[in-house]
Amino acid sequence: MFEFNSKLNCTYLTEMYGDDTEMAQMMFEHFLNNSIPEWNTIIPLIEEQNLDAVLRLVHKNKPTFMMVGLSEIHDKIRNFEKDIRSGLSWNDIANRYEAISLEINSFSTIIQHEINRLSDFVES
Incomplete structure (x- = not known):
């Protein structure tokens, strides 16, 4: 059975994907290729103070x-979403977004490494 990187929630990932490493690989690729770029589109919406688009x-x-x-x-x-809905100031929204984004970026390398490992595992 594939063992995920210990910096990730391995228990959840094992429960979610079990032996379906192809599905895991597909989801990890989707995350890296779609979710992160889409997350990065939020900052201009914060700058525009477009609350509906940010929340969406x-x-x-x-x-x-x-x-x-x-x-x-x-x-x-x-919690960020909940706080935005509760009236978080635009300055605080921007600061929290930046802090979360830094954390997301720090995991990008791990996610890419897991995609490579999953690919090797599926091919073996």
């Missing part, structure tokens, strides 16, 4: 972090 994208992207075992970031995004 934050909410839309939130579950993808669980799908790759980033449960701590998922929880931060869930």
Whole structure:
């Protein structure tokens, strides 16, 4: 059985994907190729103070972090969304977004490495 990187929520990933490493690989690729770029489109919306669009994208992207075992970031995004809905100031929204984004970027290399490992595992 494939063992995920210990910096990810391995218990969740094993429960979610079991032996289906092809599905895991597909989700990790989707996350890296689609979810992260879409997350990065939020900053101009914050600058424009477009609350509806910010909330829509934050909410839309939130579950993808669980799908790759980033449960701590998922929880931060869930709280971020809740706080935005509760009237967080635009300055605080921008600061929290930046902090979360730095954390997401720090995991990009791990996600790419897991894609490579999953690919090798599927091919073996």
